[in-house]
Amino acid sequence: MTTRKVLTLTLVRNIADEVLMGLKKRGFGEGKWNGFGGKVEPGETIPQAAARELTEECGLRAHYLTKVGLLDFEFLNDPVIHEVHVFETREYSGTVVETEEMSPKWYKIEDIPFNEMWLDDPIWFPWYLKGGPQFYGYFLYKGFDTILKQELKSTDLPPTTTIFESVKSQQA
Numbered sequence: 001m002t003t004r005k006v007l008t009l010t011l012v013r014n015i016a017d018e019v020l021m022g023l024k025k026r027g028f029g030e031g032k033w034n035g036f037g038g039k040v041e042p043g044e045t046i047p048q049a050a051a052r053e054l055t056e057e058c059g060l061r062a063h064y065l066t067k068v069g070l071l072d073f074e075f076l077n078d079p080v081i082h083e084v085h086v087f088e089t090r091e092y093s094g095t096v097v098e099t100e101e102m103s104p105k106w107y108k109i110e111d112i113p114f115n116e117m118w119l120d121d122p123i124w125f126p127w128y129l130k131g132g133p134q135f136y137g138y139f140l141y142k143g144f145d146t147i148l149k150q151e152l153k154s155t156d157l158p159p160t161t162t163i164f165e166s167v168k169s170q171q172a
C-alpha cells in the first residue's frame, strides 16, 4: 500500500526575472540547489504551508502564491509517494536571509545550476519557465541518482493564485 507525503516547493522571481534558489544545508536533498518548501503540517492548507516554509527557509513573506504544477515522486521499494505542489511568487516582503536549512542565491535563468539540482529539475523547470497551464510530472527514482520512469504533461488547469491579504496589509 502506498501513502502520500504532501510537500510544497516555491520559486521566487524578482523584477530582474531572476529565480531565488536555495542550497539545502541539511536533511533530504542536502547539497542540492532547489526552491523552498517542505511538509504540509496538520491544520494548514497547502498554500499556507508553502508560505510558511518560504519564510522559514529564506526570510521572505509571499504576498501571493500561484500554483504552477504538481510533481509526484516515487522511490523504488519505498511505499511513500512524495506529492510536491509547485508555486511561484513575484511579490513579497522582507529580506533574503541565510537560514539553518538553506543558503539562498539569485540566479539568472541561463545560470540556474541544473547539474547541482535534483535530476528531475531540468526536465520540468522549462515547463515552469515557459508559463501556461499547470504541469503534472511523475518520476520514479532508483536511489537518488537514477530516474527509471518519467512522465510530464500539461493539464487543462490554469494557474491558480492564493492571495495573503494579511501579509500585504502588514506592509502597507
Ligand SMILES: CNc1ncnc2c1ncn2[C@@H]1O[C@H](COP(=O)(O)OP(=O)(O)OP(=O)(O)O)[C@@H](O)[C@H]1O
Residues within 6 Å of the ligand: 007, 008, 009, 010, 027, 028, 029, 034, 035, 036, 037, 038, 039, 040, 073, 082, 084, 118, 120, 121
Ligand atoms: C525527488 N525530486 C525532487 N525534486 C525537486 N524537489 C524535491 C524533490 N524531492 C523533494 N523535493 C523538495 O525538497 C524539499 C524537501 O523538504 P524536506 O526537508 O523533506 O521538508 P521539511 O523542511 O518539512 O522537513 P524537515 O522539517 O526538515 O524534516 C521540499 O521542498 C520538496 O518539495
